[in-house]
Amino acid sequence: MRSPLVQQELKRAGVWFALAVALGLIVLLAQPILLILGALVLATMMDGGTRLLGRVLPIGRGWRLTIVLLGIVAFIAYTFYLTGSSLAAQAQAMRTIVEAQVARIGGWMQHLGITTTPDDFKSLASQAMSSMGRVTAAVGTAVGVITSLVMMVVLAIFLAVEPKLYERGVAWMLPIDKRAHFYAIADKMGWTLRRLMAGRLIGMTVEGVGVWLFLWIGGVPMAGLLGILTALFAFLPNIGAIISGVLIILVGFSGGTHTGFYAFGVYMVVQIIDGYLIVPMVAKKATDLAPALVLGAQILLGALFGILGLALADPIVAMIKVYLEERSKGLETQNKARIAERMIGGA
Template sequence: MSDTHHIERPGPTELRSSLTQHEARRAAVWFSMAIAIALVALLAQPIMLILGALVLATMMDGGARLLGRVLPIRRGWRLAIVLLGAVAFLTYTFYLTGSSLAEQAQAMRTIVEGQAARIGGWMQQLGVTATPADFKSLAGQAMSSMGRLTAAVGTAVGAVTSLVMMLVLAIFIAVEPKLYERGFAWMLPMERRAYFYTVADKMGWTLRRLMFGRLIGMAVEGVGTWLLLLAGGVPMAGLLGILTGLFAFLPNIGSIISGVLIILVGFSAGSDVGLYAFFVYLVVQIIDGYLIVPMVAKRATDLAPALVLAAQILFGALFGIMGLFLADPIVAMIKVWLEERSKALEARTAPGEG
């Protein structure tokens, strides 16, 4: 009789089995993670372009907000003024001086390679096994990318399709940022939308402060380097000023690259000029590092220099030049998300602790 009352249960080969459903859910989680990692690796470049567009949109939005403090006009007009001002600056900088900058870049490449060969010979006299040819080859590799960049600048600013797409996307986002913010929030559950708006607003505020500080630093370093080098008779002061301003967008790494170029070009004109160029580099970096960054950018982000440098190395290896440029903003956004996440968790546990 006991056999007749035996209750049959689904086996592990049936989907109704609780064990099968549990293992299927676990497998789905791991499978989804693998697909997500594969998609990130496959779509790394488009993801970087979208993040770059967000950073550009933040800069445009910040400029429109600043103009709103002095010009009581509609946001669209303020944004148009910002875009026209940026276009006018780029046109003046690159098109009107593009040919001279390209010539100076070729001359600078020769100077840097020659100085590297001299350093190699001096180190070989001290017993270092490296030969001057090794240093010349290293300098040539380092300058090759700058040569291609200045050549593109001298012709047509290298209107790469990806850059154009990123710029267009940034303009669309900057025109109506709240529209896209609400659209993204619409895809989230109702209880998560307030948290999303808080995090998005804090990220936007942080990126605006970070980019504002970066632009101020680029302007101060570029113009200051140009004027001081020009006053001291250092060759190619205009090109060195532009490169210093552009490299200032990359914290840590950019200042090292521009410093090496300034010092090498300075010593090519003599020891006195080289020492003066080194002094100019120190003065500009001290002003930017101890005056501008603490006043503007560090208050908003307070990112450790070692963390930024590590992120630049990691993102540069994973995503190339775009990752190198976007490492700092990405780390800042991650920091904001972690801080807001921690605050939300503390708010949930606080009543229970009481």
């Protein structure tokens, strides 16, 4: 055991063993880790609202955060109190309409000679949903979903109350010479996430209100429910727009051909306004994420971690991008300093 060779090999074996344990823990604790990341995203949104409110109300941070939280709770309660019963009835009717439209599409494809039945569509949908995450057993039931959401919201509130406290706590675990770089990365990540979430919320509002208003004007059935679903699905870039578009078109064509084409036109106009005006002005300048990169991350994280991974794919990619950019800038600065030292030494 005193042999230097044996000690070196034991250190190597210890590194590999620790790496294997760390990977096993990541797989085992994937769901809690994603819940913590989701809480960080929610805390960033709360912090952004608190900062924005601070521009017009010169009061303490705690009071501003309380106003933001009360406003969110009041909006949710007001919405479901006024429209809860009607939305439940519309949701049941929408399910019937979607199933009928899928059956019509299956019959039309059979008429064209394509051997596809409505049962194939249903089985495909069920397979897609069942494959969305192999480590999501903790949130597989309604009770699990509610419990996870409550834990996420509570954790987000604690983080939003005093974010600098937790930031300093992480920094204290790092070497002293690394703390300044950590603070710079943390500030840039916070700024990026605030801009990203601000763009997401504005896009959700514009898409939801726009779809509801234009569908209601055009006489499309269940305009209110479609507006709410469009706003919720807008939180998922790319994939959410596809899901909401399919629902809008299916429900639109249930009211006739003209209504269906009108619903399709409304969907396209709203998506163009959100994709080419709102996102470039608010979020893209802060993150500049390639659409294919975000879609690939959604497919990967959605397959691994389910709906939670799908929802957090965009923020995770944005944080990784910020870390890599800041790390690259730090290495570039160090290289320039070394080159300057060599030039001075050579002179």
